[in-house]
Amino acid sequence: MSPRRRMQYYAVLGVVITGVLLCLPLVTGPYFQTVMISLFFWAFVGIAWNIMGGYAGQISLGHAAFLGTGMYTSAVLYVFWGISPWLGILVGALFSLGLALITGYFSFQFGIRGPYFILVSLAFAEIIRVIFVNIPSVGGSQGLPIPLEEPSFLYFQFVEKAPFYYIFFVLMILGLFVNWRITKSRLGYYLVSIRENEDAAATLGVNPLKYKLIALSISAVMTSVGGTVWAQYLMYAEPSHAFGVTMSIEIAIRPIIGGMGTLFGPVIGSLFLTPLGECIRLFVGGSVSGVQLLLYGVILIGVVVLLPNGLVFPLQRLLSKVFGGKER
Amino acid sequence: MKILELKEVSKSFGGLMAVDGVDLAVQKGEMVGLIGPNGAGKTTLFSLISCFLKVSRGEICFDGKRIEHMKCHQLCHLGVGRTFQIVQPFPEFTTLENVMVGSFNETRDVQEAMGRAAEVCDFLGIGHLKGIKAKNLNLADRKRLEIARAMATRPKMLLLDEVMAGLNPTESGMIIELVKQIHHQGVTILIIEHVMKVIMELSQRIVVLNYGRKIADGSPEAISRNPKVIKAYLGENALVKS
Numbered sequence: 001m002s003p004r005r006r007m008q009y010y011a012v013l014g015v016v017i018t019g020v021l022l023c024l025p026l027v028t029g030p031y032f033q034t035v036m037i038s039l040f041f042w043a044f045v046g047i048a049w050n051i052m053g054g055y056a057g058q059i060s061l062g063h064a065a066f067l068g069t070g071m072y073t074s075a076v077l078y079v080f081w082g083i084s085p086w087l088g089i090l091v092g093a094l095f096s097l098g099l100a101l102i103t104g105y106f107s108f109q110f111g112i113r114g115p116y117f118i119l120v121s122l123a124f125a126e127i128i129r130v131i132f133v134n135i136p137s138v139g140g141s142q143g144l145p146i147p148l149e150e151p152s153f154l155y156f157q158f159v160e161k162a163p164f165y166y167i168f169f170v171l172m173i174l175g176l177f178v179n180w181r182i183t184k185s186r187l188g189y190y191l192v193s194i195r196e197n198e199d200a201a202a203t204l205g206v207n208p209l210k211y212k213l214i215a216l217s218i219s220a221v222m223t224s225v226g227g228t229v230w231a232q233y234l235m236y237a238e239p240s241h242a243f244g245v246t247m248s249i250e251i252a253i254r255p256i257i258g259g260m261g262t263l264f265g266p267v268i269g270s271l272f273l274t275p276l277g278e279c280i281r282l283f284v285g286g287s288v289s290g291v292q293l294l295l296y297g298v299i300l301i302g303v304v305v306l307l308p309n310g311l312v313f314p315l316q317r318l319l320s321k322v323f324g325g326k327e328r
Numbered sequence: 329m330k331i332l333e334l335k336e337v338s339k340s341f342g343g344l345m346a347v348d349g350v351d352l353a354v355q356k357g358e359m360v361g362l363i364g365p366n367g368a369g370k371t372t373l374f375s376l377i378s379c380f381l382k383v384s385r386g387e388i389c390f391d392g393k394r395i396e397h398m399k400c401h402q403l404c405h406l407g408v409g410r411t412f413q414i415v416q417p418f419p420e421f422t423t424l425e426n427v428m429v430g431s432f433n434e435t436r437d438v439q440e441a442m443g444r445a446a447e448v449c450d451f452l453g454i455g456h457l458k459g460i461k462a463k464n465l466n467l468a469d470r471k472r473l474e475i476a477r478a479m480a481t482r483p484k485m486l487l488l489d490e491v492m493a494g495l496n497p498t499e500s501g502m503i504i505e506l507v508k509q510i511h512h513q514g515v516t517i518l519i520i521e522h523v524m525k526v527i528m529e530l531s532q533r534i535v536v537l538n539y540g541r542k543i544a545d546g547s548p549e550a551i552s553r554n555p556k557v558i559k560a561y562l563g564e565n566a567l568v569k570s
Contacts, residue, residue, distance in 0.1 A: 186432045186441070193429045196418035202400035203378065203410050205433040205481055261420075 009323045021169060025162040033161040039274040040168035041230055046254035046266030047175035048222035051182065053252060054260035056215035057195025059114075062103075062121030063251045065128050066096040066220040068242030070227025072132065075144050075237040078155070085156035089228045096224035097217055104216040108209050113198075122245065129243035143238025146231065156232045164233045171229065172267070175222060179263055182218075191215050192261065223251070257303055259310025268312045272303075330389075331356040331485055331516050332377070337386035337396075338540075339372055346372040348540035349386070354485070359507075359517045361531030361548075363524075365560055369540040370520045371413055374489050377518075378410045379403045391484065404433065409483030411474040413490045413520075419463035423454055426462050426473055430480030445480055452476040452506060468499040475506065485516040492526055504530060528552065536560065 025033055045067060053059045073095050074088025107120050133141045151157045158164060182188045190211045193201040198208050231237045241247060258269025276299065280292045307314060332354040339347040347369045354360050364370050375381040377388060379398050388396045395403055409430075418426050427445035428438075435441050449455045452472045457465065462473060471491050478486060488507065492500040504526060511517050521527045527534060527548075534551040536544040538560040544551055551557055 184438060186436050186438065189425065189429055189432060189438075189441075192421065193418050196420055197416050199380070199400070200412070200416035200418065200477075201429065203404060203412075204430045204477055205401050205404035206429065207399070207401045 006323050010319075018173075022166075025165045030161045033165050035275060035278050037161065037164050037168050037233065038278075039270050040165075040172045041226060041233075042250065042254050042274055043267045043270035044168065044172045044175045045223050045226045045251045046258070046270055047172070047179050048219050048226065049251050050255040050260065050262075050266050051179060051191075051222070052215045052219035054255050054262070054265065055182070055188065055195065056191040056212055057261075058212055058215065059118055059252070060121040060216075060219075061118050061245070061248045061252060062123070062125035063219070063223050064243045064245070064247035065099060065121075065125040066223040067227035067230070067247060067251065068125075068128065068132070068237075068239070069096045069099060070224030071231035071237040071242045072138065072144070073224075074228040075146050075231050076138060078146060079144060084154055085228055085232050086154070089225055092228050093221045093224045096220040100216045100220035101213060104213045105209075108212045122248070125243055125248055126245070129239050132239040132243060139238075141239060143236055143241070146235045146237070148235060156229075157235075164229075167229060168233075171226065176263065176267070178218070178222070183263060187211070187214065195261070253300070257300070257311060259312030262310065262312045265310050265312045268315060269310070272311055329356045330354065331358075331391055332518070333389045334377070335387045335389075337373070337376060337388060338384050339369075339376055339381060340384050345540050347376065347537075350537070350540075350542050352535060352542065352545075354516060354518060356484075357514060357516055359511050359519065359530060359532050361527040361534040362518060362520045362537065363522075363527055363534060363551075364537035367539075368537040368560075370537055371489060372540075373537065374410065374487055374518075374520060378408060378487055404481055404483075407482070407484035408487065409478030409481050409485070410487040411471075411478055411489055411491055413493065415467070415470040415474050417462035417465070417470055417473055417477075420461060422459050422461055423465065423469075423473055423476075424449060424458040427476045427480045430477045433481045448476050448480045451509075452479070453502070468495050468502075471495065471503065472506070475503075475510075479510065479515075483515060485518065486510065488517060488519040488521075490520050490522060492521060492523055500526065 024036065045063070049060070049063050070089070070092040073092035074085040077083040077088045077091060078085055103120070103124050107117055112120055132138065138144050148157055149155070151159050182191070190201070190206050193204070193206055194208050194211055202208055227242070254269030254273055255266040256269070257273060258267065259265030277296060280295050284292055284295060303311065330353050332352070334350055334352040337347060337350045338345065350373060362370050362373065372381065376383050376396070379395060379400050383396045386396070387394060390403070390406055390408060393406065395406065418429065424442065424445055427448050428441045431441040431444040431448070434444065446455070446458065449458055452475060454469055454472050454476060457469055462470065465473060475488070475491060491503055491507070495503065500523070507517065507519070507530060519527070519530065531548055534546065534548055535542060536551060536554075536557050543556045543560060544554045546554070
């Protein structure tokens with residue numbers, strides 16, 4: 001089969017999947033939609049994380065900092081001043097960009113790499129969490145509820161699940177598009193070269209500091225946007241959820257399981273993990289407390305051991321078997 | 329015209345003087361060999377010139393500009409390319425993609441970079457390996473990839489650190505030819521090499537380091553007869569016997 005033909009098949013496959021996903025809310029109930037919303041959301045923030053962690057190879061366990069900033073900024077603006085979360089998205093993104101540049105600059109300028117960067121990012125998110133726990137005016141550790149006043153598109157409030165389904169779906173597609181554009185540009189090549197060998201990249205004219213900061217900025221802004229929409233969906237911003245270590249891990253785990261540094265890795269990871277978590281909770285949740293986490297953990301370990309490069313690769317092989325063509 | 333000039337360059341690691349007051353000038357278009365016994369400070373000197381390490385004392389000028397406080401990528405933009413003694417490919421990238429990272433110095437456009445990288449690959453005889461991931465290449469091909477990447481940045485000067493090490497005679501013969509061709513294109517070359525035959529054949533001038541100091545600087549013939557050099561390589565007795 002010619003590559004052109006194969007591309008056509010993949011395009012058709014893409015259109016069919018998109019079409020089915022667009023029609024699903026018409027025939028499904030709120031529970032299914034909730035699961036799908038989570039799936040899209042985690043896929044989107046996973047894509048954001050992957051640009052930094054997967055492509056540029058700078059693994060962060062502090063992305064909750066940007067997610068929480070997105071959640072809290074729009075929530076505070078709306079609750080205290082009645083400013084539409086649509087504007088809040090932008091303001092939150094700006095704050096996250098600022099935070100990303102500051103922490104990134106001080107980390108990368110002083111050569112903090114690998115495990116040390118993980119620790120810095122972890123500490124960074126924790127610091128912000130502790131700060132928010134101690135600000136009573138935004139609810140302290142109780143969090144800040146976003147009151148449902150008049151459901152409207154302008155104020156980003158909906159009673160139904162379906163609008164959020166579509167918004168998160170569009171976000172995920174946009175995320176994929178941004179990511180795809182990056183991989184097809186000089187930036188994409190530079191990011192991977194830094195991941196693969198920073199010193200060699202530098203001798204070839206790549207400024208590691210600059211490009212790591214660019215990667216972190218894109219990643220932070222996207223995560224923050226996801227955070228704002230997530231807050232509108234939950235109608236709640238709470239420090240231990242928004243800025244917690246659990247959140248950072250949840251953001252990172254899907255691209256890691258799905259396939260780091262691949263376009264569809266985060267989506268595949270979310271497609272696997274989000275329903276899995278849901279099923280385990282549903283079937284064994286009530287029996288013994290904690291057993292669901294145990295099972296979830298065991299399955300995670302199993303996947304990592306069996307498919308250390310991510311779920312996306314066996315899937316790719318399967319697809320190329322179906323559609324023909326040689327593997328790379 | 330001098331393209332590279334080192335004045336009193338020193339580098340110490342704690343108490344160890346790895347490079348000790350070295351003066352060195354390289355003319356534009358010259359091919360200079362840098363030799364010396366193991367641990368003489370050759371690679372350290374390379375790292376200083378390519379801004380991987382900061383000098384403890386002294387100045388380095390390239391093309392009339394002070395470079396000793398620059399970052400690696402800035403030096404690349406000025407026109408210095410280097411290869412590493414231990415090859416440093418981007419393992420998950422294909423050969424072509426590896427070289428493209430170098431080509432991106434001249435263009436932002438991916439298609440154009442791809443075209444230029446392909447030319448460089450063909451020139452270095454690794455054109456048939458364009459689609460192979462670098463982690464699957466053998467050592468000889470990796471060494472050529474290393475040179476290809478550096479050449480793709482269109483350097484005025486190329487620093488080659490033991491590009492022949494670990495290769496068999498056929499393979500190193502191939503690389504010698506390539507280095508000659510690159511030199512003919514007008515690129516100034518500073519080359520570290522252990523194989524004497526290679527360095528004698530390639531270099532117009534040879535600089536010898538020992539214990540971080542420059543002990544000789546001259547034509548290959550003069551160097552091969554220089555008693556200090558023979559002593560440094562073969563020890564005190566060699567001179568007495570011969």
